[in-house]
Amino acid sequence: MVAINSGNLAEKKTLSKRIRDSFSQVPLLAWFCGFLVAVLLERFVGDPLTELLGLPKIPALFGAVTVLKKPLLIPGTLAFLLVIYILPIIIVPRLCAPVLNRLAGWLFNVSPAVSVAIHLGLLYGILHLWADISGYRLLTLKLTLIAVIVTLSLNVINGYMGEFSCSHPGFLALGAYTASIFTLLFFVDDKVFGSALLPKFLGPFLFPVALILGGLVAAIGAIAIAVPSFRTRGDYLAIISLAFMFIIKSIIENLEFVRGPRGLSSQPNYVDLPTVFIWTVAAVWIINNFVRSTTGKALNAVRDDEMAADAMTVDTRRTKIVAFLFAAFWAGVAGGLFAHVLRYVNPSTFGIQKLAEVLAMVYFGGLNSVYGSIVGAVSLSLLGEALRPLEIFKWIIIPLLLILVMIYRPTGLIAFKEFNVMNLIRPKEKT
Amino acid sequence: MPLLQINNMSHDFGGLRAVNNYNLEIEPGQVRGLIGPNGAGKTTIFNLITGIYQPTEGDILLNGQSIVGLKPYQIAAGGLGRTFQNLRLWRHMTVLDHVKMAQYSKISYGLIGAFFGTPKRRKEEAEIEEKAYTLLELVGMANLADQLIVNLPYGDQRRVEMARALATEPRILFLDEPTAGMNPEELIKMMEIIRRVHSEFGLAIFLIEHRLKVVMELCEIIQTLVFGEVIAEGSAEEIQNDPKVIEAYLGKETIH
Ligand SMILES: Nc1ncnc2c1ncn2[C@@H]1O[C@H](COP(=O)(O)OP(=O)(O)O)[C@@H](O)[C@H]1O
Ligand SMILES: [Mg+2]
Numbered sequence: 001m002v003a004i005n006s007g008n009l010a011e012k013k014t015l016s017k018r019i020r021d022s023f024s025q026v027p028l029l030a031w032f033c034g035f036l037v038a039v040l041l042e043r044f045v046g047d048p049l050t051e052l053l054g055l056p057k058i059p060a061l062f063g064a065v066t067v068l069k070k071p072l073l074i075p076g077t078l079a080f081l082l083v084i085y086i087l088p089i090i091i092v093p094r095l096c097a098p099v100l101n102r103l104a105g106w107l108f109n110v111s112p113a114v115s116v117a118i119h120l121g122l123l124y125g126i127l128h129l130w131a132d133i134s135g136y137r138l139l140t141l142k143l144t145l146i147a148v149i150v151t152l153s154l155n156v157i158n159g160y161m162g163e164f165s166c167s168h169p170g171f172l173a174l175g176a177y178t179a180s181i182f183t184l185l186f187f188v189d190d191k192v193f194g195s196a197l198l199p200k201f202l203g204p205f206l207f208p209v210a211l212i213l214g215g216l217v218a219a220i221g222a223i224a225i226a227v228p229s230f231r232t233r234g235d236y237l238a239i240i241s242l243a244f245m246f247i248i249k250s251i252i253e254n255l256e257f258v259r260g261p262r263g264l265s266s267q268p269n270y271v272d273l274p275t276v277f278i279w280t281v282a283a284v285w286i287i288n289n290f291v292r293s294t295t296g297k298a299l300n301a302v303r304d305d306e307m308a309a310d311a312m313t314v315d316t317r318r319t320k321i322v323a324f325l326f327a328a329f330w331a332g333v334a335g336g337l338f339a340h341v342l343r344y345v346n347p348s349t350f351g352i353q354k355l356a357e358v359l360a361m362v363y364f365g366g367l368n369s370v371y372g373s374i375v376g377a378v379s380l381s382l383l384g385e386a387l388r389p390l391e392i393f394k395w396i397i398i399p400l401l402l403i404l405v406m407i408y409r410p411t412g413l414i415a416f417k418e419f420n421v422m423n424l425i426r427p428k429e430k431t
Numbered sequence: 432m433p434l435l436q437i438n439n440m441s442h443d444f445g446g447l448r449a450v451n452n453y454n455l456e457i458e459p460g461q462v463r464g465l466i467g468p469n470g471a472g473k474t475t476i477f478n479l480i481t482g483i484y485q486p487t488e489g490d491i492l493l494n495g496q497s498i499v500g501l502k503p504y505q506i507a508a509g510g511l512g513r514t515f516q517n518l519r520l521w522r523h524m525t526v527l528d529h530v531k532m533a534q535y536s537k538i539s540y541g542l543i544g545a546f547f548g549t550p551k552r553r554k555e556e557a558e559i560e561e562k563a564y565t566l567l568e569l570v571g572m573a574n575l576a577d578q579l580i581v582n583l584p585y586g587d588q589r590r591v592e593m594a595r596a597l598a599t600e601p602r603i604l605f606l607d608e609p610t611a612g613m614n615p616e617e618l619i620k621m622m623e624i625i626r627r628v629h630s631e632f633g634l635a636i637f638l639i640e641h642r643l644k645v646v647m648e649l650c651e652i653i654q655t656l657v658f659g660e661v662i663a664e665g666s667a668e669e670i671q672n673d674p675k676v677i678e679a680y681l682g683k684e685t686i687h
Binding site: 286289294295305309313316 | 503528532534538599
């Protein structure tokens with residue numbers, strides 16, 4: 001009996017190990033090719049296939065919405081997913097691995113920067129093709145990318161620095177309103193701010209200025225939290241930052257020149273997919289650079305033992321304030337993008353529910369980890385959308401999921417892992 | 432002029448006078464010891480010198496300049512490196528990152544370098560890393576540089592902490608019970624390292640020790656502290672034969 005059991009176990013182990021081994025030799029380039037094949041398949045044979053399977057249209061978010069509304073369509077949807085996504089993504093990367101390993105190696109030797117650019121280009125292509133299917137997908141994708149920026153920037157404070165901050169909705173609001181006022185004032189004829197002050201064709205070129213201004217205003221707001229919170233050791237940040245969030249919200253609600261609770265609308269349509277993609281890549285790149293530098297790792301030292309950090313020449317107060325303003329800046333930029341994706345903002349967006357959403361993404365994905373924030377933001381954004389038909393039950397399922405993660409992985413799915421782009425784009429050959 | 436001079440330093444915790452009228456002079460390259468029973472105020476003296484506490488009275492001069500009121504990181508960058516009695520390590524960081532971090536004050540690439548990964552940053556990080564490896568080599572920990580600190584046995588952690596303190600490039604190294612909790616083998620290694628550090632860098636060392644054997648062997652001058660007051664100061668022999676020390680301290684613990 002015992003012998004049989006242990007034999008089975010060993011077999012299972014070798015099987016899962018074999019699978020893992022065969023996938024561990026697949027370079028990122030090959031994975032991207034798999035995804036590319038999937039989105040191309042969907043584009044060219046998606047429509048005939050949906051007809052064949054009796055589906056009303058191509059499942060927008062991997063079929064979750066359709067399935068939840070009409071359970072009878074489950075087999076068709078599964079078949080669609082299998083043919084369009086699962087099979088290509090399993091088969092293509094493994095088939096192409098030998099060739100693409102050589103290509104990845106060659107590219108890496110030519111120039112890692114070129115290799116990174118090609119990877120990013122491929123990634124953009126995949127996202128573009130995927131989002132091209134429907135306006136709903138495009139909107140979801142844009143909001144997901146923005147969520148990545150927000151989550152990552154909050155992870156700098158709550159993960160890397162280990163303080164508990166609740167002020168991110170406030171920073172988002174400051175960024176959203178600053179950028180909106182900038183574009184509405186200068187480039188739009190509207191009822192609130194009158195006719196455009198600058199020629200409209202300049203708008204798209206000066207839009208980065210609007211976003212950066214939004215970021216800076218958020219960072220200035222952050223000073224109001226950072227200075228009192230980091231003066232002494234202690235846990236004031238959570239309370240002060242929570243107060244900050246409510247104060248910003250009620251200030252905006254009472255500011256008549258931004259139309260109070262009615263919010264601002266008709267922001268110009270500057271934020272297409274390339275814009276969001278570029279800003280997201282920039283945010284990930286800069287934040288990742290920061291947290292991997294010794295200057296940035298000082299945050300971890302402060303978190304793990306502040307007294308020791310002090311004794312090892314780390315200016316702990318400056319470290320905390322800089323990181324806090326830095327995180328606020330990116331939240332502000334994300335807020336500006338957010339306002340221009342929806343082309344409407346109002347203060348009620350930036351309340352406790354937003355806070356819960358962002359915190360969930362940070363803690364679900366994993367503390368102190370760029371991977372974690374990307375995974376957390378993407379999975380919870382998509383899940384939130386996919387579970388939308390469940391309405392109120394969505395707010396039971398997502399918290400339950402969070403509780404499960406907190407029980408089995410208290411620091412999140414992919415915590416404390418360095419995001420090393422060079423290792424990511426390297427060929428993965430047998431060693 | 433002595434490198435470090437402390438004049439009539441006292442410190443109160445609420446009503447408790449933890450350190451009373453303490454005086455010290457350390458010359459460059461000197462090795463000094465501080466012994467005393469538990470709770471005598473030894474660690475408090477270290478915390479006062481390194482800026483964690485502010486003395487209630489008295490003055491601390493480094494190279495003739497008062498360092499009272501400076502922030503701990505400024506004092507550390509000024510050349511006072513230390514270890515802690517209860518090993519204050521950073522539990523999510525690797526061995527290498529510990530020793531790199533302690534060179535924080537030498538970083539000059541600024542935020543631009545940190546955000547954009549400039550060539551200057553790459554160069555400086557490489558230099559910091561090289562220095563870190565040299566120090567890890569010195570304490571015999573270079574082969575474990577990539578390990579998370581929490582995965583190391585206690586004795587190894589102590590040696591990493593030593594390398595970390597050295598990375599701040601101290602002129603005086605303050606060691607708070609560096610052999611506490613070590614087995615005899617680890618103890619011998621640590622004493623060897625302290626000797627090596629002293630001869631190689633010409634550092635002044637100020638050592639708190641519980642094991643008399645260690646202080647007696649390493650230190651030129653030893654102070655004995657009881658209830659926050661120095662009751663005796665002198666060479667190892669003088670201390671061993673001082674009746675006050677024997678009564679207050681040695682009487683309770685045999686010399687190993
Ligand atoms: N932060 C503190 N607050 C109040 N009392 C303290 C504090 N730190 C130390 N003490 C007290 O000061 C005395 C000296 O402690 P310490 O310097 O740690 O002794 P030693 O290092 O010689 O064992 C002890 O009575 C201790 O309880
Ligand atoms: Mg002590």
